[in-house]
Amino acid sequence: MQSNTSILKKIPPTPLSKPAKGAMGKTGTWRTLKPVIDLNKCTKCGLCWLYCPEATITFTKEEGPKIDYVYCKGCGICAEECPAKAIEMVREF
Amino acid sequence: MSKIIITTGNYSAAYAAKAAKVDVVAAYPITPQTSIIEKISEFIERGEMKAEYIRVESEHSAMAACIGASVAGARAFTATSAHGLTLMHEMLHWASATRAPIVMAVVNRAMGPPWNIWSDHVDSLSQRDTGWMQFYAESNQEIFDTIIQAYRVAEDPEVKMPAMICSDAFILSHTSQPLEVLSEEEVEDFLPPYEPPFDITDVDHPVTHGNIVWPEPRGDASVGYMEFRYLMHQALLNAKRKIKEVTKEFEKKFGRNHGDLIEKYKVDDAEVAIVSMGALAAQAKYVVDLMREEGYRVGAIKLRVFRPFPDEEIREVAKRLKALVVADRNISYGYKGISATEIESALYQLEKRPIILNFIMGIGGRDVKPEDQRKMIEAAFNIIETGQLEKEAEWYGLVR
Amino acid sequence: MTILGLPEEEYVMSGNAACPGCGAILSLRHVLKALGKKTVLVIPACCTAVIQGLYPRSGIGVPVLNMAFEATGAAASGVVAALKARGKKDITVVGWAGDGGTADIGIQALSGAAERKTDFIYICYDNEAYMNTGIQRSGATPYGAITTTTPILGKKEHKKDMPMIMAAHHIPYVATATPGYPKDLYEKVRRAKEMKGEGTRYIHILSPCPPGWRYDSKLTIKMSKLAVETGLWILYEIDHGKFKLSGPSKRFLDPSKRKPVEEYLKLQGRFRGLTDKDIEEIQRWVDENWKNIAKMIETE
Numbered sequence: 091m092q093s094n095t096s097i098l099k100k101i102p103p104t105p106l107s108k109p110a111k112g113a114m115g116k117t118g119t120w121r122t123l124k125p126v127i128d129l130n131k132c133t134k135c136g137l138c139w140l141y142c143p144e145a146t147i148t149f150t151k152e153e154g155p156k157i158d159y160v161y162c163k164g165c166g167i168c169a170e171e172c173p174a175k176a177i178e179m180v181r182e183f
Numbered sequence: 184m185s186k187i188i189i190t191t192g193n194y195s196a197a198y199a200a201k202a203a204k205v206d207v208v209a210a211y212p213i214t215p216q217t218s219i220i221e222k223i224s225e226f227i228e229r230g231e232m233k234a235e236y237i238r239v240e241s242e243h244s245a246m247a248a249c250i251g252a253s254v255a256g257a258r259a260f261t262a263t264s265a266h267g268l269t270l271m272h273e274m275l276h277w278a279s280a281t282r283a284p285i286v287m288a289v290v291n292r293a294m295g296p297p298w299n300i301w302s303d304h305v306d307s308l309s310q311r312d313t314g315w316m317q318f319y320a321e322s323n324q325e326i327f328d329t330i331i332q333a334y335r336v337a338e339d340p341e342v343k344m345p346a347m348i349c350s351d352a353f354i355l356s357h358t359s360q361p362l363e364v365l366s367e368e369e370v371e372d373f374l375p376p377y378e379p380p381f382d383i384t385d386v387d388h389p390v391t392h393g394n395i396v397w398p399e400p401r402g403d404a405s406v407g408y409m410e411f412r413y414l415m416h417q418a419l420l421n422a423k424r425k426i427k428e429v430t431k432e433f434e435k436k437f438g439r440n441h442g443d444l445i446e447k448y449k450v451d452d453a454e455v456a457i458v459s460m461g462a463l464a465a466q467a468k469y470v471v472d473l474m475r476e477e478g479y480r481v482g483a484i485k486l487r488v489f490r491p492f493p494d495e496e497i498r499e500v501a502k503r504l505k506a507l508v509v510a511d512r513n514i515s516y517g518y519k520g521i522s523a524t525e526i527e528s529a530l531y532q533l534e535k536r537p538i539i540l541n542f543i544m545g546i547g548g549r550d551v552k553p554e555d556q557r558k559m560i561e562a563a564f565n566i567i568e569t570g571q572l573e574k575e576a577e578w579y580g581l582v583r
Numbered sequence: 584m585t586i587l588g589l590p591e592e593e594y595v596m597s598g599n600a601a602c603p604g605c606g607a608i609l610s611l612r613h614v615l616k617a618l619g620k621k622t623v624l625v626i627p628a629c630c631t632a633v634i635q636g637l638y639p640r641s642g643i644g645v646p647v648l649n650m651a652f653e654a655t656g657a658a659a660s661g662v663v664a665a666l667k668a669r670g671k672k673d674i675t676v677v678g679w680a681g682d683g684g685t686a687d688i689g690i691q692a693l694s695g696a697a698e699r700k701t702d703f704i705y706i707c708y709d710n711e712a713y714m715n716t717g718i719q720r721s722g723a724t725p726y727g728a729i730t731t732t733t734p735i736l737g738k739k740e741h742k743k744d745m746p747m748i749m750a751a752h753h754i755p756y757v758a759t760a761t762p763g764y765p766k767d768l769y770e771k772v773r774r775a776k777e778m779k780g781e782g783t784r785y786i787h788i789l790s791p792c793p794p795g796w797r798y799d800s801k802l803t804i805k806m807s808k809l810a811v812e813t814g815l816w817i818l819y820e821i822d823h824g825k826f827k828l829s830g831p832s833k834r835f836l837d838p839s840k841r842k843p844v845e846e847y848l849k850l851q852g853r854f855r856g857l858t859d860k861d862i863e864e865i866q867r868w869v870d871e872n873w874k875n876i877a878k879m880i881e882t883e
Binding site: 206207209234235237238239240241243244245247248249250251252253254255256257259273274277383384385386389390391392393394395396397401402403404 | 620621622623625632633635636637638639640641643644645646647648649650651653654656657658659660661662663664665666667668669671674691692694695698699
């Protein structure tokens with residue numbers, strides 16, 4: 091029998107997880123190439139937002155796309171699909 | 184109001200599911216269980232029972248569906264036998280680790296090959312380590328009463344673990360006996376409304392159940408996999424206490440007590456006791472009465488609950504005995520009877536242990552008559568006199 | 584708020600465990616945009632079991648019931664039955680499973696659920712092998728693909744036609760999709776959601792996998808589109824028995840519009856062992872599939 095302050099009293103009887111960013115940690119550390127947006131070239135079409143598998147790109151019509159580098163894994167899809175060639179993959183290390 | 188009818192063990196299970204007002208039934212036919220789900224289908228199609236019945240395409244799916252229903256807020260029921268139960272094996276682990284308080288009627292049947300549909304306890308005993316509570320009933324009334332009691336124990340906040348209620352193929356499943364059917368109102372008084380271990384349909388508070396848990400505490404996880412397994416173990420230990428409480432309360436309310444973890448019969452002054460599971464436990468009491476008239480100091484123990492195992496309870500009785508006859512309708516190939524090994528392990532703690540005679544008997548439905556049980560008991564008295572135990576486990580009635 | 588006609592809300596959380604460039608998580612992102620908050624996912628053993636990440640966090644923003652490999656259809660049936668018993672009518676139950684969990688080990692439970700007219704959506708994201716366990720051959724692996732269980736000779740059989748198997752269950756809706764056409768995928772999931780109460784709806788998503796198919800992670804959208812442009816993957820719907828080619832695939836009914844399959848195959852390391860004869864066989868298979876499609880359109 092454990093005391094009332096035991097950690098075992100505070101966890102659910104079966105593992106329940108809550109939706110949160112970073113369920114696999116700060117996945118930006120996986121990256122070797124970093125997408126960098128040239129907002130001068132960007133036409134604000136939103137395709138990078140559309141195709142980002144991870145929802146790490148947020149987008150508004152006014153400000154265009156913004157990348158969350160804490161989690162961006164650097165897959166390069168955004169740069170590949172950008173019709174204006176406004177995203178460059180830059181080596182990080 | 185309750186009513187008394189004459190009916191089979193299988194129909195008794197069906198009446199119990201109805202009385203417990205289960206919300207979802209998911210089941211697949213298999214002899215000798217089938218008439219349980221046939222009767223439930225009849226209740227539902229007649230509009231006498233308000234439950235969703237999922238006519239699944241396998242027992243594996245039956246248990247998966249019960250798990251889904253259970254965490255979506257429904258009291259779930261299923262029934263199976265032998266190959267159906269062993270096909271479910273993976274899902275039995277899944278159910279207990281989900282902490283889904285599903286109740287299942289198991290009609291014990293031999294495993295093939297060769298095909299054999301008669302009673303044998305290997306099917307359910309092979310599920311020993313799945314985290315399910317296991318009850319073994321000796322009569323149709325006990326099947327009914329235990330299903331009701333099992334829901335109460337399984338759904339208890341301190342337990343939240345599934346339970347199977349086992350009964351012998353044909354000996355009970357297809358044999359009619361008098362049965363007092365408690366009304367839904369009476370049962371409702373005893374069994375509070377179902378509360379799921381968590382509600383997977385609560386979209387305002389979404390949770391993910393069962394994604395990866397690391398071996399060690401890691402990141403913001405304060406515990407690892409092992410701690411969740413400990414909680415399951417503790418829940419079954421809590422169930423020991425709950426089963427005692429619930430059987431007492433049931434007796435107070437309905438006037439019947441089939442024993443809690445074990446049932447003791449005339450063991451107080453006995454030198455020898457015979458341990459049985461299921462229907463043979465009823466016959467053992469009859470044999471004890473006959474032998475007592477002849478002056479034998481003999482008693483009987485019914486192993487009513489196999490998990491959680493009644494180790495203390497058996498020790499308490501066994502320490503006063505000279506010999507214990509353990510009659511197993513099962514075999515663990517390469518060793519001995521399954522309940523005998525469990526009992527021996529429990530008694531190891533005692534300073535003065537009784538001699539244990541293990542009989543492997545009744546396999547694949549082979550008949551075990553009162554005179555057979557009597558011979559087993561007589562053998563124990565002989566050994567007490569001679570002090571010579573030749574074989575730890577004897578295949579009783581084997582043609583050689 | 585919508586962006587490009589799609590809801591802004593995200594139910595896929597950044598920082599999950601998907602491989603970079605994963606077609607499955609991109610698909611799930613758009614699937615969940617279409618389904619919205621009132622959704623319960625049942626997920627068997629598959630890549631997404633891992634993608635969710637580690638307790639006590641989850642990379643998915645709607646309720647998820649993880650399930651054993653073969654049991655998605657059955658567990659979803661249980662959830663649906665409980666919702667019915669409780670009179671909760673506004674929640675969509677969705678099975679989300681890989682190709683192994685659908686075409687192989689889970690086909691029985693799925694077929695049973697569909698035959699029982701279980702009121703749910705089943706979505707197979709098909710990355711064409713057991714990717715989560717390390718690229719083993721499945722019933723959905725295409726002809727010629729090298730996997731770790733067809734390591735030298737490649738698979739000798741063509742892909743199992745899951746959508747048509749499901750169509751044979753006479754369910755109200757069967758559709759194919761691929762994340763290179765997110766709007767098409769989104770609309771199909773919306774359509775399936777609208778059919779709540781009508782029985783089982785099935786969507787099969789060809790889901791490119793950089794490590795399993797052996798291509799650079801930036802090419803996921805290219806792969807997805809090339810699969811359609813070569814005619815290897817045909818986008819269609821079968822809505823209450825009515826077959827309809829979807830927009831992006833329409834023009835490929837004309838064989839001359841299709842790109843040669845080689846353009847798709849040569850970009851993927853899994854097809855490195857193909858001989859000219861193999862490529863011919865794949866082209867023949869593609870042309871044959873289209874002939875069957877043409878026949879279906881004619882008989883409509």
